[in-house]
Amino acid sequence: MAGHLLEIKDVTVSYNRVPALHHLDLQLACGHCVGLLGPNGAGKTTFLKAIAGLVPLETGEIKLHGKETRQSLREISYLPQRELVDWDFPITVRGLVEMGRYPELGLWRRFTSRDCEIVDQALEALHLTELADRQINALSGGQQQRAFLARCWAQQAHVYLLDEPFNGLDRNAQADLREALHELARRGKLIIASHHDLKSVPDLFDRILLLNGELVASGPLETAFTTPLINKAFATRVFTGHEHEHHHDHDHEHSD
Amino acid sequence: MSTSITTITTMNILIEPLHYEFMRRALLACMVIGFTNGLLSAFIVLRRLALLADALSHSLLPGLATAAIFWGLAPLGLFVGAIFAAAFVAMGGLLMARSSRLKDETAIASLYTIAFALGILLLKYSSVHVDLNHFLFGNILGLSDADLWLSYAIGFLSVTLLVAQQRALLLALFEPSVAASQGVPVNFLHYQLIGLMALAMISSLQAVGVVLSLGLLVLPGATLYLLCDSFDGMVWGSAFLGMGGSVAGLFLSYVFNVSSGPAIVLTLGLCFVLAYLFSPKHGIVPRLLRPRHLHDESLARWKKS
Numbered sequence: 001m002a003g004h005l006l007e008i009k010d011v012t013v014s015y016n017r018v019p020a021l022h023h024l025d026l027q028l029a030c031g032h033c034v035g036l037l038g039p040n041g042a043g044k045t046t047f048l049k050a051i052a053g054l055v056p057l058e059t060g061e062i063k064l065h066g067k068e069t070r071q072s073l074r075e076i077s078y079l080p081q082r083e084l085v086d087w088d089f090p091i092t093v094r095g096l097v098e099m100g101r102y103p104e105l106g107l108w109r110r111f112t113s114r115d116c117e118i119v120d121q122a123l124e125a126l127h128l129t130e131l132a133d134r135q136i137n138a139l140s141g142g143q144q145q146r147a148f149l150a151r152c153w154a155q156q157a158h159v160y161l162l163d164e165p166f167n168g169l170d171r172n173a174q175a176d177l178r179e180a181l182h183e184l185a186r187r188g189k190l191i192i193a194s195h196h197d198l199k200s201v202p203d204l205f206d207r208i209l210l211l212n213g214e215l216v217a218s219g220p221l222e223t224a225f226t227t228p229l230i231n232k233a234f235a236t237r238v239f240t241g242h243e244h245e246h247h248h249d250h251d252h253e254h255s256d
Numbered sequence: 257m258s259t260s261i262t263t264i265t266t267m268n269i270l271i272e273p274l275h276y277e278f279m280r281r282a283l284l285a286c287m288v289i290g291f292t293n294g295l296l297s298a299f300i301v302l303r304r305l306a307l308l309a310d311a312l313s314h315s316l317l318p319g320l321a322t323a324a325i326f327w328g329l330a331p332l333g334l335f336v337g338a339i340f341a342a343a344f345v346a347m348g349g350l351l352m353a354r355s356s357r358l359k360d361e362t363a364i365a366s367l368y369t370i371a372f373a374l375g376i377l378l379l380k381y382s383s384v385h386v387d388l389n390h391f392l393f394g395n396i397l398g399l400s401d402a403d404l405w406l407s408y409a410i411g412f413l414s415v416t417l418l419v420a421q422q423r424a425l426l427l428a429l430f431e432p433s434v435a436a437s438q439g440v441p442v443n444f445l446h447y448q449l450i451g452l453m454a455l456a457m458i459s460s461l462q463a464v465g466v467v468l469s470l471g472l473l474v475l476p477g478a479t480l481y482l483l484c485d486s487f488d489g490m491v492w493g494s495a496f497l498g499m500g501g502s503v504a505g506l507f508l509s510y511v512f513n514v515s516s517g518p519a520i521v522l523t524l525g526l527c528f529v530l531a532y533l534f535s536p537k538h539g540i541v542p543r544l545l546r547p548r549h550l551h552d553e554s555l556a557r558w559k560k561s
Contacts, residue, residue, distance in 0.1 A: 052437040078437045089302065089430055090481065090490045099430070102423045103438040135485040155438075 004030040006051070006069075006159060006190055010060035013043070013050050020046040022214045023059070028192070028207070030158065033185045035205035036194040039234050042211045044194040048161040051192070052078035064159060074103055077152035079162045082144070087137040093147045094132040097122050100154030122153040125187075126180055142173030146180050153184075160184060162193040166204070178204050201225060273510045278397050282463075282516065285399055285407055286502040289460045290472065290520075292411040294498015295418055296456050297477030298491045299449055302429045306474045307361060308346065308450065311368035313457055313470045315345035317375030320461075324382040335406060335458060342454035345371055347447075394465030394517045407459040414452045418491075421445065426487055463502075464517035471521035472498060475528050482531040482538050501527060 011024040021043045028034055036044050049055045051062055053070050062069045069076055077100075100122065101115045123129045126146045131139060136147060145165055152160055160181075166174055181191050185206075192209070195201065201208060201221070208224050210216035210233040217224040217233070273279040300309055319341025320334050327333030349364030356363075418425070427435035428442045436442050453473065460469040476498040480490045505520030512519070533541050 054433060054437050073437065073439050076437070078434055080431055080433055084433070085431060089487075090485045091430065091487050092485060095487060099423075099427055102427055103440075105423065 004065065004188070005063075006030070007063040007066075008051075008060070009063070011050060011057055011062060012059040013046050013055050014058050015046075019058070020213070021050065021211075024215050026209070026215055026218045028190060028209075028218070030190040031185055031188045032207045033181050033191045033205050034193070034207040034209055035201050036192055036209050036211065037196070037198070037201065037230075037233065038211035038216075041213075042233070043213055044211055045163055047211060048078065048163055048192065048194060051159065052076055052161055054078070069159075074155060075158040077155050077157035077160055079145075079148050079152070079160070079165060081163045082141075082165075082168060085144075087144070089136065092133050092135055093128055093139070093150075094119065094123070096136060096147050097128075097132075097150045097154045100151040103155065118156070119154050122150040125153055125183070126150040140173055140176075141169045142176030145169070145173075145177045149180055149184065157189075159190045159192070162191070164195065165193050166195060166197070166200070174200070174204075198230065269511055270507065273507065278399075279506075279510065281399050281404060282397055282506055283503065285404055285463055286506045286520070287499050288407050288411040289456075289463050290499040290502030291495050292407075292414050292498075293456050293460055293469075293472035294476040294501075295415060295491065295495035296449075296452060297473050297475065297498060298480060298494040299418065299425060299429065299477070300453060300473055301477035301481050301494075302490075303446070303449060305449070305453065306470075306478075308364060309453055309457075309473050310470050311349070311364045312342050312346060312450075312454055313466050313473075315341050315368045315371040316454075316457060316461065316466055317341070318371045318378055319344075319375075321375045321378035321382060325378065332402070338458045338461070339454065341371060341375075342457070343451075346450050346454065392465050392467055393515060394461060394463050394468065395515075397516060399462055403462045407462075410455045410459040414456060417448070417452065422491070425449075464520055468517045468521045471524060472502070475521070475524040476501065479524070479528045479531045482528075482535045485537070497527060498524070 006028045008024050008026050008028075011021060012019050013021045024047070036047060038044055046055060050057060051069065053073055053076065064072065064075055097119050098111070098115075101111070101118065105111065105115070120129075123132055126149055128143070128146060128150055131143060131147075136144060139147060149160065165177060165181075169177060181193070181204075185191055193205070195204065202225070205221070207218075207220055209218045210224060210229055212233045217229045274283070300306060316338045319337035319339070321337075322341075323333040323335075323337025345364065345367045349367050350360055352358055352363035352367070353360035424435075424440050425445055427438065427440050428445045432442045456473060457469045460472050463469075464472060476494040477490070479497060480493040484490050484493060501524040502520050505523035506516055508514075508523060509516040509519035531539065533539055536542055
């Protein structure tokens with residue numbers, strides 16, 4: 001079990017030389033549903049993208065089961081924000097889930113019965129078998145999220161990265177998605193989801209990670225989801241690591 | 257009796273034109289160009305490149321004009337000129353957008369109008385007499401051997417690449433950031449698609465001209481987008497619609513003795529308008545005619561009680 005960890009060691013990510021994440025050091029055990037919390041600009045999306053390998057790391061490394069994640073991209077899956085998806089795209093739920101197999105298949109290899117089996121299992125696991133032939137726009141919000149999770153399942157991913165998955169979902173859809181995520185966690189997957197509604201946190205997650213440009217807290221709700229820590233994450237200015245060098249700039253801003 | 261006579265006349269209409277060498281050539285060209293452009297159109301519509309395609313089609317003109325000045329009307333020269341002009345506008349536009357606060361559609365629109373105006377002026381200095389109409393509206397009945405070989409080569413290249421990369425393209429078209437996280441070369445595929453678009457335009461230039469080549473690259477994809485909900489269906493449907501529409505348009509142009517370019521584009525246009533109106537799922541007429549109940553089940557339940 002000791003190997004079932006996502007290890008983040010001394011990770012810094014910068015945009016145009018301004019760090020968005022500053023020397024992050026933490027470990028997350030698989031089989032949990034982790035809520036990623038922090039104010040706007042705290043680097044939540046950057047954190048997810050860094051794990052997904054979508055942004056270069058300036059320092060540090062990210063390891064899953066003791067191996068560099070960048071060498072095993074298949075095990076990491078990233079779900080985009082709902083608003084970024086073109087829901088009119090001509091594709092059915094089954095077609096969407098089949099896409100999860102493509103990275104394995106490469107250019108020419110045919111879709112085998114084994115791939116079909118995996119797709120069927122994914123649909124089954126997320127209760128989508130009956131909806132398989134629907135176009136993705138003919139689904140409810142919760143079903144749409146589940147369809148994307150099924151695609152990650154078909155990819156045989158171990159870590160699920162979700163960017164604001166509960167955004168714009170009503171209460172039923174939210175409960176639907178929560179059930180799906182907890183089911184995945186029970187099956188040993190690691191779920192990391194950014195989230196901004198603090199009130200619903202205890203209902204949705206069993207671990208949290210408080211970010212504010214740097215790591216504020218990480219762990220079970222009882223120890224990490226406490227008022228002082230939340231205040232610390234949200235009350236102070238987002239830490240950019242440029243406090244001293246940019247002192248003059250800030251003075252100018254004040255005199256303006 | 258009367259039906260058999262009609263059958264015979266219909267057959268005649270289809271067979272008679274094929275006695276002419278130029279019609280046989282035109283038919284072959286139509287099938288190749290229609291299929292290639294149709295296949296590409298599915299990707300263009302899904303990637304929302306229709307406006308960029310428009311810009312590219314206009315930007316071919318200065319390239320053709322420059323080539324005509326230096327090499328006359330040699331197909332290879334025209335080809336090279338057109339490629340350079342298209343690359344200049346497409347890549348230049350994207351480069352401008354990345355290096356300034358301009359958005360790409362503004363940068364590309366600025367560049368292509370400049371290029372088009374330049375092209376019209378340059379045509380004046382062309383050593384051979386070039387009929388602007390020929391560039392603008394094409395002439396599929398006057399295709400040379402070299403023109404035909406060029407369209408075959410372009411058709412072969414595009415179809416091979418698109419079929420080989422179908423899965424990667426689907427991932428990149430549907431959700432670029434996720435595709436990138438799965439190791440798909442999203443940017444490369446995007447530029448390659450633009451490159452193929454420029455090539456396809458050059459191949460259809462002789463057939464339907466600069467302006468109408470856009471129709472072949474957008475209409476089949478747009479029609480199928482309204483008709484079907486599966487990616488494979490849309491891709492192959494567009495290819496066959498492009499081919500069928502081009503061939504039908506060619507025959508119609510022969511029968512009614514009108515220019516082939518507009519006839520082809522109008523045939524495809526008719527399919528598009530019909531799909532917009534009558535597509536079973538997404539057409540506006542079935543939508544208006546559908547009962548105002550939200551759900552079939554609720555209607556059934558309501559009728560029972």
